[in-house]
Amino acid sequence: MKIEHVELLHVAIPLVTPFRTSFGTMTSKDTFLLHVVTDAAEGWSEFAADPEPLYCSEFVAGAQIVLRDFLIPRVAALPRLTAAGVAPATAKIKGHQLAKATLETAVLDAELRAHGMSLATYLGAVHDRVPAGVSVGIKESVPALLDDVERYLGEGYRRIKLKIEPGWDVEPVRAVRERFGDALPLQVDANTAYSLADAEHLRRLDEFGLLLIEEPLDEDDLYAHARLQERIATPVCLDESIHCARDAAAAIAMGAARVVNVKPARVGGYLEARRIHDVSAAHGVPVWCGGMLETGIGRSPNLALAALPGFALPGDTSASSRYFAEDITEPFVLHDGYLPVPTGPGIGIEPLADALRRFTRARQTLWGE
Incomplete structure (x- = not known):
């Protein structure tokens, strides 16, 4: 296989509602x-x-340059192109994991697609559907938060994740627990908004029986996360700190x-x-499997990954309607709290020509050529 053209x-x-986290x-x-x-x-x-390097160091304009000038030329020069060959061919380019x-x-x-094989089959998926969780952004008020959670539970979502930050943490979580009960699978995501000095405050979340607290401290600070885990009962989950399997192994060992x-x-x-x-x-x-507000082009392969046997918790693989009134692909629709794993060749989906035309800016x- 050889590359002939890359566009x-x-x-x-537009999102159906603004989505607020600790970084914006x-x-x-x-994208x-x-x-x-x-x-x-x-x-x-x-x-x-995103267009700005707020969630991570990579951003849209920068990734375009890296792909055009450094990554694609190395991959296009391969005598025989395979997906497994992309990482070795681009290894000398430091970082830029999202572009890669x-x-x-x-x-x-x-x-x-050339082999007629689905991504789910290729990865080793064992499920034909995956339970869907939903991420709820920071709201202007607790009543507004409770209304959102109630609506998502009514739609069938099987897990709720609350975005938190200093000043918006214990009381919103308490309100959700009191309103919807202890049986609700509930977790929180701090997006690196706290420091180890906040350990005693974060320990107040232990009383709510959370599934986990996600990336509470600075990205890549495994030592501080390990010290925090010693001081709180809620399981610490790492997100931004995990860039490869080696990072995962180190974090687990520590x-x-x-x-x-x-x-x-x-x-x-x-x-x-x-x-x-x-x-x-x-x-x-x-x-x-976490999410990054993907369109159907990104959501479809995430569902294939989430069907692997070790994915024991519902991910952020929400229905298309959670974020978009109209997507650029056929929508993913929630059925009894689950989303189907695509079975078509490759990622199992492609853009709808008319929607793609209307949402394309350049x-x-x-x-x-």
């Missing part, structure tokens, strides 16, 4: 899709980060992570995500 499509899709508020999904055409098949992928994941996923999609959030984009793609799953499962550590050829 980047900058898309912007989003009102649209503003790009990568369309890779090979001599065997075509592949699609989605860049998961975008390229590897598009190549993997094309490769699997006692810094009792749960791991696997985001394929953040770790360089689905091949490394599967390795993180395998390392965690070997140590008896549960994993779940197109750019990165390789080929």
Whole structure:
């Protein structure tokens, strides 16, 4: 297989409601899709980060340059292109895991389409549907939060995740517990908003029986997370700190992570995500699939990953309607709290031509004519 053409499509899709976290508020999904055409098949992928480097160091404009000038030329020069060859070919380029994941996923999609194989089959999925959780952003008031949680539970979501930050943590969690009971699977996500000095405050969350607290401290500070875990009963889950299977193994060995959030984009793609799953499962550590407000192009392969046996907790693989009134693909619809795992070749989905045309802001050829 050889690359013949690579096109980047900058898309912007309005969110149904603003989504606020400790690092900012989003009102649209503003990113790009990568369309890779090979001599065997075509592949699609989605860049998961945002226009500004707030969640992570990567951002849309920077990723476009890295892909055009450094990543794609190395991969296009391979005598025989495979998804497994993307990481070795781009290894000398430091960092840029999300950009690398975008390229590897598009190549993997094309490769699997050429063989008529689904991503779920390729990864080793054991389920044909996965339980869906939902992430609830920071709200202006507790009553507004409770209204949102009630609506999502009414739609069938099987787990609630609350975004928290200093000043919006104990009381919102208490209100949700009092309103919906102890049986509700509930977790919180701090997105690195706290420090180890807040350990005693965070210990107040122990009384609520949470599934986990996600990435409470600074990214990559495994030592501090391990010390925090010694002081609180709520399981610490690492997200931003896990960039590869080696990081997962180190975090588990140090006692810094009792749960791991696997985001394929953040770790360089689905091949490394599967390795993180395998390392965690070997140590008896549960994993779940996080989300980054993906369109259907990113949501579909996440569902395939979440169908692996070690994904013991519902992920952020919500229905399309959680974020978009209209997506650029056929929507993913919740049925009894579950989403179906795509079975078609490759990632199992592709953009709808009319929706793609309306939501595309710019197109750019990165390789080929």
